[in-house]
Amino acid sequence: KAGVTQTPRYLIKTRGQQVTLSCSPISGHRSVSWYQQTPGQGLQFLFEYFSETQRNKGNFPGRFSGRQFSNSRSEMNVSTLELGDSALYLCASSLTGTATNEKLFFGSGTQLSVL
Amino acid sequence: GDSVTQMEGPVTLSEEAFLTINCTYTATGYPSLFWYVQYPGEGLQLLLKATKADDKGSNKGFEATYRKETTSFHLEKGSVQVSDSAVYFCALSDLTGTASKLTFGTGTRLQVTL
Numbered sequence: 001k002a003g004v005t006q007t008p009r010y011l012i013k014t015r016g017q018q019v020t021l022s023c024s025p026i027s028g029h030r031s032v033s034w035y036q037q038t039p040g041q042g043l044q045f046l047f048e049y050f051s052e053t054q055r056n057k058g059n060f061p062g063r064f065s066g067r068q069f070s071n072s073r074s075e076m077n078v079s080t081l082e083l084g085d086s087a088l089y090l091c092a093s094s095l096t097g098t099a100t101n102e103k104l105f106f107g108s109g110t111q112l113s114v115l
Numbered sequence: 116g117d118s119v120t121q122m123e124g125p126v127t128l129s130e131e132a133f134l135t136i137n138c139t140y141t142a143t144g145y146p147s148l149f150w151y152v153q154y155p156g157e158g159l160q161l162l163l164k165a166t167k168a169d170d171k172g173s174n175k176g177f178e179a180t181y182r183k184e185t186t187s188f189h190l191e192k193g194s195v196q197v198s199d200s201a202v203y204f205c206a207l208s209d210l211t212g213t214a215s216k217l218t219f220g221t222g223t224r225l226q227v228t229l
Contacts (some may be wrong), residue, residue: 004158033216034203043159043204043219056216090158104217106151106158 002026004093004107012113018079021110023091025072029105031055031097032074034066037109046089047076050097065088078112086114116144121205128195128227136190136223138205139154142221146207148172148181148188149217162190162203184185195227 005024013019025032033048033056043107045058052100066076072093088109094102122137140148147166151159163172168183177192188205205220 035219042221043206043217045216045218050214058216092159103161106160108156108158 004091004105005033006089006091006107007110008110010111010113012115013081014098014115015081015083017081018077019081019112020075020077021089021091021112023074023076023093023107025091026105028099029093029095030072031094032068032072033092033097033104034074034076034091035090036038036060037090038086043090046076048097055097081114083114085112087112116145117207117209119205119207119218119225123223125224125226126200128225130197130227130229131194132227134190134192134195134199136203136225138175138188138190138207138220140186140188140205140207142207142209142218145183146209148179149206149208150177150179150188150190151204151219152207153204153222155201155205159204166198182225192208195225195229197227200227201226 007022031050034046035043037043043114048056052068063079090109092104092106094104118141120139149164150162152162163174164170165181171180179188179190202222202224204222206217207212
């Protein structure tokens with residue numbers, strides 16, 4: 001069974017640009033969540049999608065958005081990039097995201113560098 | 116809001132030494148608690164978890180006990196190996212128990228030497 005796949009693995013952008021990151025969850029998983037990992041702030045929850053609807057949202061500005069498709073694949077978009085957006089963006093999937101005994105599976109992440 | 120506090124790293128140990136990584140939390144009610152591990156260049160992997168007070172999670176020689184009275188979930192291993200070198204994250208779920216929305220600690224880097 002394939003794991004969580006994130007593309008691209010590395011990305012370099014300049015300030016003001018926008019970027020789209022992609023995440024393919026494990027087959028059968030319907031919940032996809034996104035996290036930002038930085039040396040200073042650690043891992044912070046961005047948002048979670050289930051059945052093409054955003055179900056949970058973290059404390060990030062509106063420049064950060066996402067969506068989920070009918071096949072559960074998800075994308076996140078960051079507009080008007082700032083230097084502080086440089087981070088490892090991790091995607092995680094689970095079956096439903098609502099059961100405490102569910103396991104969360106993480107992808108290897110997309111390393112975004114903003115110059 | 117919920118928060119997780121981990122001991123600062125890096126932690127450097129010799130192979131076969133005893134490991135403790137401290138983790139305390141602040142949360143309303145009784146969240147589920149997790150330890151995740153991140154190897155270089157990889158995403159996070161669930162190491163172990165506990166869903167209620169006094170539960171002990173264990174995996175690959177690591178263990179942690181959910182202590183409600185001290186709001187702690189310390190990670191321990193009796194004899195570490197070089198292959199255990201990684202960053203370890205303590206995390207909790209929110210009140211809804213939603214597995215997909217976790218609050219993480221800042222991570223503790225473990226370096227094991229021969």
